[in-house]
Amino acid sequence: MPWIIAALVLTVIAVVAWTRILRRIGWDPLLAGLAILPLTHVLLLALVAFSRWPLDRRVDSIMADLKRLRGER
Numbered sequence: 612m613p614w615i616i617a618a619l620v621l622t623v624i625a626v627v628a629w630t631r632i633l634r635r636i637g638w639d640p641l642l643a644g645l646a647i648l649p650l651t652h653v654l655l656l657a658l659v660a661f662s663r664w665p666l667d668r669r670v671d672s673i674m675a676d677l678k679r680l681r682g683e684r
Contacts, residue, residue, distance in 0.1 A: 622647060629655065637665040 629643035629652075636659065645651040 625652070632659065 625646045626643050629646045630640040633640045633642055638659075642655060645655045
């Protein structure tokens with residue numbers, strides 16, 4: 612019985628952590644529900660690790676604007 616409580620606590624901690632991560636990168640926090648299912652948390656981790664984040668796109672846009680203002684190509 613104590614292992615069930617421990618598993619539930621760890622699951623809640625994982626879902627809360629994933630919700631915060633997904634919210635910070637601009638994704639739907641409901642995707643954190645994937646952390647509950649076996650092996651889908653690994654898929655979620657891969658998606659987050661290897662996708663372009665909104666901040667990356669913003670930095671690329673700013674750099675392109677700077678190059679345009681400087682007259683670079």
